[in-house]
Amino acid sequence: MFKAAKVIAVKDLRIELRSKVVLNQILPFVAVVLIIFAFAFNKYPALLVTVAPGLYWVTALFSSLLALQRSFSLESENNAKDALILYGLDPAGIYIGKVIAVLVEMVLLEVFLTLGIVFLYSTHLHELADLAFSSIVGTLGILAVGVTFSAMTSASKAKETILPLLLLPVVAPVLLSGTKAWENEIAGKAGLGDPWVGLLILFAAAFLALGTLTFGSVLEE
Amino acid sequence: MNRRRWVAVFGAFALTTVAITYVMGLWVTPPDVFQGNLVRLIYVHPAVAWVAYLAYGVTSLSSIAYLWKKTRNYKWDLLAASSTEVGVVFTALTLITGSIWGRPTWGVWWTWDARLTTTALLLVLYLGYLALRRVTEDREQRAKRGAVAALIAFIDVPIVHQSVVWWKTLHQSATVFNADLNPKIHGEMAWTLLLGFLSFTAVYLWMVIKRYEIAKAEMAAEEQGIEEAIRERVGSL
Amino acid sequence: MAPRRQVVKIEQVTVLLGGFPALARCDFDVFEAEIVLIAGSNGSGKTTLLKLCAGICGFREGSVRVFGVDMKGSRADVRKFVGYVGHATLLYNDLTVRENLKFIASCLDIPFERAFEYASEFGLSGKMLDQLVGTLSAGQRKRVSLAAAFSRECELLLLDEPHASLDHEGKEFLEQVSIRFRELGRSVVVASHEFERMESIADRRYQMDSGRALKL
Numbered sequence: 001m002f003k004a005a006k007v008i009a010v011k012d013l014r015i016e017l018r019s020k021v022v023l024n025q026i027l028p029f030v031a032v033v034l035i036i037f038a039f040a041f042n043k044y045p046a047l048l049v050t051v052a053p054g055l056y057w058v059t060a061l062f063s064s065l066l067a068l069q070r071s072f073s074l075e076s077e078n079n080a081k082d083a084l085i086l087y088g089l090d091p092a093g094i095y096i097g098k099v100i101a102v103l104v105e106m107v108l109l110e111v112f113l114t115l116g117i118v119f120l121y122s123t124h125l126h127e128l129a130d131l132a133f134s135s136i137v138g139t140l141g142i143l144a145v146g147v148t149f150s151a152m153t154s155a156s157k158a159k160e161t162i163l164p165l166l167l168l169p170v171v172a173p174v175l176l177s178g179t180k181a182w183e184n185e186i187a188g189k190a191g192l193g194d195p196w197v198g199l200l201i202l203f204a205a206a207f208l209a210l211g212t213l214t215f216g217s218v219l220e221e
Numbered sequence: 222m223n224r225r226r227w228v229a230v231f232g233a234f235a236l237t238t239v240a241i242t243y244v245m246g247l248w249v250t251p252p253d254v255f256q257g258n259l260v261r262l263i264y265v266h267p268a269v270a271w272v273a274y275l276a277y278g279v280t281s282l283s284s285i286a287y288l289w290k291k292t293r294n295y296k297w298d299l300l301a302a303s304s305t306e307v308g309v310v311f312t313a314l315t316l317i318t319g320s321i322w323g324r325p326t327w328g329v330w331w332t333w334d335a336r337l338t339t340t341a342l343l344l345v346l347y348l349g350y351l352a353l354r355r356v357t358e359d360r361e362q363r364a365k366r367g368a369v370a371a372l373i374a375f376i377d378v379p380i381v382h383q384s385v386v387w388w389k390t391l392h393q394s395a396t397v398f399n400a401d402l403n404p405k406i407h408g409e410m411a412w413t414l415l416l417g418f419l420s421f422t423a424v425y426l427w428m429v430i431k432r433y434e435i436a437k438a439e440m441a442a443e444e445q446g447i448e449e450a451i452r453e454r455v456g457s458l
Numbered sequence: 459m460a461p462r463r464q465v466v467k468i469e470q471v472t473v474l475l476g477g478f479p480a481l482a483r484c485d486f487d488v489f490e491a492e493i494v495l496i497a498g499s500n501g502s503g504k505t506t507l508l509k510l511c512a513g514i515c516g517f518r519e520g521s522v523r524v525f526g527v528d529m530k531g532s533r534a535d536v537r538k539f540v541g542y543v544g545h546a547t548l549l550y551n552d553l554t555v556r557e558n559l560k561f562i563a564s565c566l567d568i569p570f571e572r573a574f575e576y577a578s579e580f581g582l583s584g585k586m587l588d589q590l591v592g593t594l595s596a597g598q599r600k601r602v603s604l605a606a607a608f609s610r611e612c613e614l615l616l617l618d619e620p621h622a623s624l625d626h627e628g629k630e631f632l633e634q635v636s637i638r639f640r641e642l643g644r645s646v647v648v649a650s651h652e653f654e655r656m657e658s659i660a661d662r663r664y665q666m667d668s669g670r671a672l673k674l
Contacts, residue, residue, distance in 0.1 A: 004565075011550070011561045018590070019552040079546035082514055086548075087565040088537045145373060152366045156356040165352055166370065169345040170377050173384040180388070199384055206376050214369045217288065358476055361516065443477065447518075451472055454482035457668050 004093025005100060008084075012101035015074055022105045026066045030109055033059045034116040048121040053182030056110075056117060057175045060135075061142060063109050065164055067102050068146045072154035081155075085219060095215035098147045099140070099208070106139050127185045130197075134185065137200045138178040142171045144207035151218050173203055228430055235427045238420030245413040259325055266318040268417040270340070272425045273315050276308025277347065277378070279429070284371035287364055295440065298364035301371055302354060303432035305347050307425055312344045335385045342381050346374050462489040464523075465614050465645050466511050471520030472669075473506050480506040482669035483520065488614065488645050493636055495656050496649040498666025504649035505544070507671060508616040511647065512542040525613070541612040543620060547603045551592030555582060555602055558591055562606045576609040577602070580631050596623040601631075608635055615639065615646045621655055633659055 016022055037055050041047045048055075075081040084094055114131075117123050125131060149166045153159045181196040246264035253260035280301045287297035319337060320330050331337065350370050357363040466488035473481040481503045488494050488511070498504050509515035511524060513533035522529040524536045549558045559573040577583065580601040591599060600623050607615060620632055636646045637659055648656055649666075657663075663674040 015552045083548035158356045166349040176384045217365045451479045
């Protein structure tokens, strides 16, 4: 399983290094969203600091939709997904490999996003390590469900519209907990004992387990 | 009596109990000291919400039954889909009746209270499930993917609930389940409340049976079409 | 002479594609060490038949046995012994030929060198290995996917329209490798409109018609 995961993750990241879709298209998207939020709160720029945690997670969620769609569109490009089945790769390994590859891309995007929030919104961050931890765990939770849903929908006619409809309600707890965790950490109130971080961990763990177990059923035609 | 008749009789029974609940709720029971006539919504709203949860419970169980290889059968898939459709209707009813109740008591149609938010998320969660079924054409794929999506929803609901409860809550705490039918609710009120639960559950069962039979008939018709197409192809040689 | 082992045994199989019977009560056999040709017009069911043998397509009724394994059960075990080249190249456009081959080799647990040997056998070497697959011509891409499939050295190789977009040289390579595979006891199934092309080297022929395979 781990061998398959490594093969898939390395392959996906190599494709990203060559095609630079995340770098050239999703990263600018994040920048645009950061600017657009500033327009939306145009009258009260100070509010941006208050709502920054929420904006962070909304932006992360939307860019994860794009990254997930990209990750699976390259599999359907030349029916490569068929190949993965033909080569007899362990479905659980494919699942984990996909999660890892998109997670690496998302971490890059979220570092950029955090910098944007610090510099454009004049937000002061204190507990950087805690912040990074809760962000990564939260993102892992989003992707744990997202990879399953993307695999289900990537071959369907309505793939662009159905993925957000499926994913957004399910990851609502991540949005809530992630925002709260960020708020607490910005306020310097809580460390890793924060129950919100606990909820993020629980979410990620539950859906990683489910995804690993069910990806075979999802992938097989 | 054949099965069809039984279903019809059961339907009539379910609708009658609903009618009795209405009569009891609107005329027989007294108005509340504080809430006045608004309290009458208590005979509908919690019962409708209970049915929504019951429906999704059935969806989850039958999805698991489909995914488990030993019990794999399309019947489970059809049952899951039927129950979800009815569940979505009852979730929407929960939101509507809650909203009607909320406006005069809280002064707003909507508030970001824990239970309301959870219910709203529940609605979109299962709308997504139904949409996924719509876009998946192959029968086996639809069944498998639907079952996995239902399982995801099943695991998600408690987490959603927990996160939203922590987030905020101003909902009235449950009055019926924690009490020994009690000083707050008495006599005919308690009976009407119970009857409400019973009647809406009966309506749910009737609707699911109906929906399930339609789904089965659709599948049978599809089968017939397929058999014909095969015969035609074989015969064309 | 010992009787030849039967590699594929398909009996009265119906496969539905979106409600349409792409195969209708189809029978089909492949034995070891033979080259089987399947001809037939568009929509006659060639592709579905090959996908069925490859274990990437379910079926409604009938029986499918590949290497004696009943495909009603787990198809995953069979896939290890079957190579398949379809209409789609199954390659990643954003990777070079070398990277694609390396990826496939590591998926399949075969040495990289073997994949490159087959690649050079199909006339892919030197600079071309470092070109992105997306920038190759259709014929070159076909050569890459053929090389990848042959490098698995499977007992059964299924080729769906391998001639499409291949040039004369490419077709020659294909014939040579197929003949060599047969000598090693392996079986090659080729679906093609270009009947004349492989005619000379084929052991048996089928004609697909209305979702059934007729022996010729």
